[in-house]
Each structure stands twice: as structure tokens, then as C-alpha cells.
Amino acid sequence: MSASPTLAAASRYADWKAPDEDGRVLIWPEPVELVRQTFENQRALKSSDAPVQGIPLRELRAAARKWIGHGEIDQPLIATGHQAELYHPGVWVKHAMINSIARVTSGQAYQLGVDTDAPKHLHLRWPGGSLPISDDVNLSRAPWAGLVDGPTPAHVDEIEAEFRKASAEWGFESCVGEFLASLKRGALNEPNLPSAIINATHALDWRLGLKHHALTLSPVWMSPPFLTYAHDLLARADELAGAYNGALADYRAEQGIASPGRPMPDLPVSADLIESPFWLDDLSDGTRQRLSLKRTPAGWALRDFMFSATAPGEVAAEKLLAWLRLHNLRIAPRALTLTLYLRLFLADQFVHGIGGGRYDQVTDRIIHAFYGVNSPAFSVTTATLFFPAAAGQKRVSLRPLLQEGRRIRHGSFSREKRAMASAISNLPRRSADRSARFFEMHRWLAQQVSSPAMTAWQQQMDHALAEQLRQKAVFDRELFFAIQPEDRLRGIINRYDTAFAIA
Numbered sequence: 001m002s003a004s005p006t007l008a009a010a011s012r013y014a015d016w017k018a019p020d021e022d023g024r025v026l027i028w029p030e031p032v033e034l035v036r037q038t039f040e041n042q043r044a045l046k047s048s049d050a051p052v053q054g055i056p057l058r059e060l061r062a063a064a065r066k067w068i069g070h071g072e073i074d075q076p077l078i079a080t081g082h083q084a085e086l087y088h089p090g091v092w093v094k095h096a097m098i099n100s101i102a103r104v105t106s107g108q109a110y111q112l113g114v115d116t117d118a119p120k121h122l123h124l125r126w127p128g129g130s131l132p133i134s135d136d137v138n139l140s141r142a143p144w145a146g147l148v149d150g151p152t153p154a155h156v157d158e159i160e161a162e163f164r165k166a167s168a169e170w171g172f173e174s175c176v177g178e179f180l181a182s183l184k185r186g187a188l189n190e191p192n193l194p195s196a197i198i199n200a201t202h203a204l205d206w207r208l209g210l211k212h213h214a215l216t217l218s219p220v221w222m223s224p225p226f227l228t229y230a231h232d233l234l235a236r237a238d239e240l241a242g243a244y245n246g247a248l249a250d251y252r253a254e255q256g257i258a259s260p261g262r263p264m265p266d267l268p269v270s271a272d273l274i275e276s277p278f279w280l281d282d283l284s285d286g287t288r289q290r291l292s293l294k295r296t297p298a299g300w301a302l303r304d305f306m307f308s309a310t311a312p313g314e315v316a317a318e319k320l321l322a323w324l325r326l327h328n329l330r331i332a333p334r335a336l337t338l339t340l341y342l343r344l345f346l347a348d349q350f351v352h353g354i355g356g357g358r359y360d361q362v363t364d365r366i367i368h369a370f371y372g373v374n375s376p377a378f379s380v381t382t383a384t385l386f387f388p389a390a391a392g393q394k395r396v397s398l399r400p401l402l403q404e405g406r407r408i409r410h411g412s413f414s415r416e417k418r419a420m421a422s423a424i425s426n427l428p429r430r431s432a433d434r435s436a437r438f439f440e441m442h443r444w445l446a447q448q449v450s451s452p453a454m455t456a457w458q459q460q461m462d463h464a465l466a467e468q469l470r471q472k473a474v475f476d477r478e479l480f481f482a483i484q485p486e487d488r489l490r491g492i493i494n495r496y497d498t499a500f501a502i503a
Contacts, residue, residue: 013361016354018090018382018477022390025093025383025492028357031500037377038105038349042076045348050371053232053313057344057371060313064225064345068110068215076107079347081339084113084145084194084216085121086133089385089492092481094351096493097381099210100500101349109212111202112342115194116218116279116332119145122193124159124176125479127387129166131159133183134193143288144281144332146218150196156184172388175482175489179204204482208489221332222324227317229341230278230331233370235307235316237274237293237300240370241267244277244336247365263359264335274300277337281330291331303327336363343367343376350378383492384477385484416444 014028029037048057062073070077078101080094095111102109119142123130132139135155136148151159160180167174182200194216202214220226233240245266252262260266267275278291280302293300293307300307305323308316324330333341340363343350352360357380367375420437427434481489 012364013357014380016357016380016382018354019384022384022386023488023491023495025495025499026354026381027097027496027499028380029377034349034379035101035104035500037379038076038078038101038107041376042074042348044374045344045376046073048373050373052371053228053235053309053311053316055228055313057373060225060228061345064223064341067223067225068220068346069213070108070110070346072108076102076105076348077110077346078102078105078107078349078351079110079112079342080351081112081114081217081342082353083117083120084115084197085119086124086197086480087121088478089481089484089489090382090477091353093381093383093492093496094353095205095210095212096496097351097379098349099212099493100496101351101379102212103497104500105349107348109210110347111198111205111212111214113194113198113214113216114338115146115192115198115216116144116221116281116330118143119148119193122148124163125476126163126166126176126483127389127476129162131162133159133197136193139193143286144279145194146192146216147286148193150191150193151183151187153184153187156180156187160184170389172485175204175484175486176480178207179482201482208486208493210493217338218330218332221330222321224314224317224321225345226341227320227331228313229345230333230337231307231311231316231320232309232313233337234276234278234291234293234300234302235309235311236370237276237307238269240276241269241274243366243369245269246369247362250365251362263362271295277334279332279334281332282328283330284328288332335359336366339363340367343378344371348376350376352378352380353382354380356380383495385481385488385492386475386477387479387483388485388488390475420444 016026016028019026027034045061046058048061050057052060065071065073065077078098080098082091082094095109098109098111101107119139122133122139124133134148134151136151138148142148160177163174163176163180167176179200182203183196186196186199198214198216202212205212205214248264248266251257252260257263267277269275272295273292274295275290275292279288280291281288291302293302295301296306298306299309305320311319320331336359339350339352339356339360343360343363344367357378360378364375367373420440424434424437427437
């Protein structure tokens with residue numbers, strides 16, 4: 001591929017920042033280069049002979065794509081992924097971008113919902129209010145989101161009533177009503193909350209003209225292609241830990257990060273035990289633990305299952321699947337092994353947000369070190385959409401007021417203070433007169449606290465603080481994207497279509 005994620009990796013990336021202005025989007029790299037990289041990724045990956053448990057990458061990749069229903073080897077697969085949650089517009093715009101890329105490349109777009117991460121961002125918030133999206137008591141304590149039930153119809157009714165009351169004076173019609181209607185229609189049929197959220201979001205996206213596929217990822221973790229990939233990593237656990245920890249060390253050095261836990265901790269390694277970047281989920285009791293392997297004379301072992309680096313890929317996957325089913329267990333990827341699989345085995349172009357893009361600077365290094373291939377290029381996008389009431393408003397800044405308060409309090413520019421300071425400086429050091437004048441100046445400064453100027457400033461400050469508190473909600477870019485009215489969401493979609501030169 002076009003760039004190697006080795007020591008010169010910093011030049012490959014950008015210092016991504018979310019836009020400050022309402023309605024602005026970030027697309028990296030430039031659309032023309034992004035499309036070129038998509039076809040270059042496709043060309044390189046479908047011809048790669050890099051071995052994965054003895055199977056050429058190109059073959060395992062074709063099987064992984066076919067397993068999710070994408071059987072066309074030559075049709076670009078454009079993907080993005082995120083936890084199944086109530087994400088903000090800066091995350092949602094990834095759906096707009098994968099659609100634009102898919103159209104211009106004649107590909108297919110996929111929204112991949114991660115239902116095996118811990119549940120988070122599952123309260124519907126609006127200015128002045130918030131309600132949990134589900135009435136399941138496990139909403140905030142389940143080890144992974146797939147264990148949380150979707151909302152009951154009665155709970156959706158409660159959310160609708162509260163939201164309708166709050167939005168009555170907004171002056172626009174939010175898309176939340178349509179999202180909740182979809183959620184309610186599926187309330188008795190959806191097995192869990194991630195499926196309910198993904199389906200309701202997909203229904204809204206579809207009506208907005210976004211024609212991507214949407215699927216949850218937990219079934220993929222029991223598929224033969226994924227288990228072949230996982231078996232290969234676990235059979236070479238010491239090599240993987242070396243590549244993983246080395247990639248983190250290089251990234252920290254490059255970014256000037258001193259904390260050993262950022263962006264994530266190293267994998268602990270001892271003489272007989274090694275941690276791997278996967279979860280081991282017990283599906284019987286809904287518990288999980290970090291997957292650790294024990295060194296044996298025959299290789300690495302997970303309990304009584306032996307991993308073999310020389311076992312044929314199909315055989316290795318079949319045996320691992322049988323063992324997992326026997327014990328009702330699941331191996332689920334953590335952050336880096338998740339996006340590594342999606343980028344290397346499924347997508348021709350993977351679209352990240354800013355956070356994911358930063359993490360995948362580490363993934364790029366792991367791909368290069370472990371598989372000996374250059375990593376496929378990825379892309380990054382985000383956007384800023386404030387609450388519509390913020391339009392035309394100027395955000396309150398306390399800095400000028402705080403500076404003015406200090407000036408009044410300390411008499412920084414007053415003639416009186418300058419005269420007193422000058423008189424003090426002309427008196428002999430350590431003299432009684434100098435000390436008396438010094439205390440006299442500070443008594444004068446203390447009186448400024450109750451001066452008319454200070455009283456007027458305090459009134460200004462109180463008003464500014466109240467206004468800042470009021471503005472906090474309307475300038476919150478983290479509100480659920482469906483809070484927006486349809487025309488603003490369509491406007492953002494049009495920005496992506498225009499950027500990719502789609503009529």
C-alpha cells in the first residue's frame with residue numbers, strides 16, 4: 001500500500017479537531033485522495049498472501065465479507081462502526097460519509113453496531129431534561145450492552161410524553177419523535193437494546209436517504225473467519241503482545257505521552273501467563289474477564305483449550321467454535337483487535353471519528369509488526385451541530401469579565417495605585433515609612449471590593465454566569481443527533497454529497 005506505518009508514521013496523519021462552528025464538517029483526507037486510497041486498499045487486500053493461521057489474507061477476507069452477506073469481491077465495502085448508543089451528530093455523520101463514498105465508488109455501505117462493549121450514552125438528553133432510553137435495571141451495570149433489554153412500550157410512552165412537553169416551545173420539529181416511534185414499534189420484538197437502537201436509527205437514516213446496511217457485530221464473533229483470526233492471534237500470543245506493547249510504546253513516544261495507561265494499558269506478560277486483547281464472555285451468567293493464556297510445553301492454553309500455530313485455519317476455527325459452544329463462552333475483541341479485524345478483513349475503507357482515528361495510529365503499527373504488511377488507509381470525519389436554538393447566538397466568554405474584575409480589585413491601571421506604588425518605591429527599603437505606605441495602599445485596594453465599580457462588575461458577572469449556564473445546553477454538541485430537525489440533518493448529508501461531487 002501507499003504508506004508504511006513505521007517510524008515516519010506521524011506524517012501520515014493529521015491533528016484532527018472537531019469544528020467550532022455550527023454546521024461545519026471535518027473530512028480527512030481530502031475526498032479525492034480518500035477515494036483513491038479506497039481503491040488502493042481494495043487492490044492490495046484482495047491480493048495479499050499474508051498468512052493468517054496458514055490461510056492467505058485474501059482468502060480469509062473474502063470469506064469474512066461473504067459471511068456478512070457481501071459476496072461481491074470487486075465491489076468496495078465502505079464501513080463505519082460505533083457502540084450502539086444515542087450518539088451525537090459528530091458520530092452520526094460517519095453514516096453520511098460512508099454513503100457518499102459508496103455512491104462515488106459504486107460500493108456498499110455498512111453501519112456496524114458494536115453490542116459487546118460496555119453500555120454508555122444511553123440517556124436521551126435535551127436542554128433541561130434527560131431520561132434513560134430503557135427501563136431495564138441493567139442499563140448502567142451490564143458488562144456489555146447486549147445484555148440490556150430494549151425499552152417496554154410503556155417506557156417509550158413516558159419518554160414521548162416528557163419530550164413532547166419539553167419540545168412544545170422549541171419552534172421546530174425534532175426527529176426524536178420518529179426515532180421513538182420506531183423504538184416503540186420494535187419494543188416487543190427486539191431482543192435487546194443495541195438491536196432496538198440500531199434498527200430505529202437505521203429506519204431514520206433510511207428516510208433521510210442514507211441507504212446503508214446496518215448490523216450488530218456479536219454474531220460475527222462466532223463466525224469461522226473471525227475465529228480463525230482470533231485463533232491465529234492467540235496461538236502467537238507472545239508475538240502479539242510484543243507487537244501490541246511495542247506499538248503503544250512507539251505511539252506514546254511520538255505523542256509525548258508519559259502515562260503508561262494511555263491510550264490504553266500494555267498487555268501484562270509474565271513467564272507463564274500472558275494477557276491478550278480480547279474479552280472472554282461467559283454467556284451463561286453474563287460475566288466477562290480479560291482473556292489470559294497460560295504457557296504450556298505444547299503452546300498457549302485457554303483453560304483446557306490448546307492453541308496451535310500450525311493447525312490448518314478451518315480446523316482451528318472449527319475446534320475453537322466447538323469448545324466455546326460446549327462451555328457457552330464467547331471471545332469478543334477489545335478496541336484495537338476489533339478495528340483491526342474490521343479494517344483488514346471486511347472493509348475497503350473504514351471511516352473513524354477523531355477518537356477512533358487516534359487509536360488506529362496504534363493499530364497501524366500492530367498490523368505492520370504482526371502481519372508484515374502495510375496497513376490499509378482509513379479516514380476520519382466529524383461535524384458540529386449545536387441545538388438549533390444556538391443559531392445566531394454568541395457564546396458567553398468569561399475571560400474578559402474576569403480580567404476586568406482583577407483590574408478593579410487590584411486597581412491595576414488607576415492613577416491612585418500608580419501614585420502610591422511610585423511613592424513606596426522612592427522610600428528606603430525596610431524603613432517604617434515604606435512599610436506604612438505599603439499597608440495604606442493595601443487598605444485602599446481592599447476598599448475597592450465594595451466600590452460602585454466592583455458592584456457593577458459583580459452584577460455583570462452574575463448575569464454572564466446565568467447566561468453561560470443557559471447556553472450550556474444549546475451549545476452542547478453531545479446531544480443525540482435525532483434532536484435535530486430533518487432539514488438540518490439533510491443539510492449535513494448534502495455537504496458530504498457535495499464534497500464527494502455527487503449530484
